[in-house]
Amino acid sequence: MNKIINGDSLKVLKKLEDESVDLVCTDPPYGYSFMNRDWDKAVPALEIWQECLRVLKPGGFCFVMSAPRSDVQSRMMVRLEDAGFNIGFTPIYWTYATGFPKASNVGKAVDKKLGKQRKVVGKYKHPRSIEKGVEDKSWGKKSMKITLEGGAYGDDKRTLEEIQQRTAPTSDEAKELEGSYVGYQPKPAVEVVLVAMKPITEKTTLEQAMKNGKGITWLDDCRIPYNKESDDPRIGKNYSHNASADYKPGQTKNNNKGEIQTLHNEDGRFAANLIVQDDVLNDGVKRSKGKHTDSGSASGGIWQESTGKPAGRTYGDEGSFSRFYDLDSWWKSQIHKLPESVQKTFPFMIVAKASKAEKNKGLEHLPKKKSSSMPGRRNAEDMSNSKI
Known part of the structure; x- marks a missing residue:
């Protein structure tokens, strides 16, 4: 262990x-x-x-x-x-x-093969660029715009903005194949x-x-937590947190509209065979569902007419589609299980520098090397004895 x-x-x-x-x-x-x-x-x-x-x-x-x-x-x-x-x-x-996509652009490759120079028709900021002029707290330095070929850099030499040239095909062969890529290599x-x-x-x-x-x-350990208290389907505009606090998962209660409210597992959503990182399913639309309700059959069929209302249960929460499978949200809920010393510096970990014995472990069979001075360099003793 x-x-x-x-x-x-x-x-x-x-x-x-x-x-x-x-x-x-x-x-x-x-x-x-x-x-x-x-x-x-x-x-x-x-x-x-x-x-x-x-x-x-x-x-x-x-x-x-x-x-x-x-x-x-x-x-x-x-x-x-x-x-x-x-x-x-x-x-x-x-x-x-x-x-990041790595497929080879066929139109560019054809022009290169034929020795044709492509025409520059514009420029664009590469998606991997960091927003220019914004303080980067992880580096502790404020960016300074120093314009160089291909981009602008900060005073810490980290690329802030990468500018790429937009080109158009020159040869007729390249024009025919422009927009295609070798094989099938999606992002x-x-x-x-x-x-x-x-x-x-x-x-x-x-x-x-x-x-x-x-x-x-142990799928209960993998449940995706709700985003916030108001994300809990028990808490809607017809119920307060205190009013629903006595109810346990699996119980139901009628609200004042005659709908049946079913309480879900308060530990979070059941684990799916899809996990999402970086809010990748966010399409920019914030969706809000009503309370977790059961409206009965609504789709109709051979025995009854359709009511024209959505059938089945819905969860009373809001956000993007990612919230149903959010790995980042799950991980945040697990941080408290780490040692307190690790939590204080998370996501960074303080690790002691390896000792000389640890660095050399397993290398005992190798011949020892004597340190040698680099050409043009003076050792510390020579420096201390030199006169200014």
Whole structure:
């Protein structure tokens, strides 16, 4: 517990006892061949997943980060299944707004291939620019505009505004293909978390849970908290917080309009297979729902006419669509569980500088090097003896 083992995953796993691990949560190489690195030429070998299966307790879960690209994702899933995992679960889709498109512009590539100079038709501020002239508190310095080629920079050398040239195709061939990109490489906005489980050894999942607490997931710990007190569906314009405080989740109460108000779980929204970061589902429209009400059947059918009103229950809250799946909101609700010393400096962590012994650990077999002075540099003793 609370121990980090640094080493080759396969070698370390082989040293662990059978059925000694409660959970495998990993972000392995995706098999992208990222930057032509050998370690990322393929997804992890079958032998590694077999070792993960061996050390997991029966019913233990394995959460595996994966790229959304079909070929590498399918290979990862097949490897897990071949190792003996049960993969009959929905993945978790994690969407975010920080991805950046890397597709090659065909029109520009054609002009370059033909040796044609594209015509500059304007300029634009790149989306990754930082708003110019705004104080950046994380750096503790106020920006100063120093105009350089390609952008304006602050006194801390951090780019504040990046200006790009807008060009138009020159050759007829480039004009035909302008607006197209090589292959299909959209902006990355989602990461997939594959979910697998070691098969249970008991007759039912319930019996497995009763025996070793596995085969289950603690989804109540993953509930998305409500944005604010007024986001709680029990608190509407017809009820005050005090008036509804005695009511527990699952109870109902008639309001003065004759509607039935059903109280939800006060710990938050039930976890979905989608998690959202950076408010990526915000389309600029602030939506407000009424109290959590049940208006009865409203869509009509073969037995009755439609009432023309929305059917089913709605939650009495407001905000963008992101609020239903907000990972950032969940994380804020968990900060209080961190040690008090960490909370004071969060999101920054104060870590002591590594000692010399720690830096050299594992390097004992290497030959010792003598420090040498750089050309043109004088050591401290020479400096102290020099006359001014």
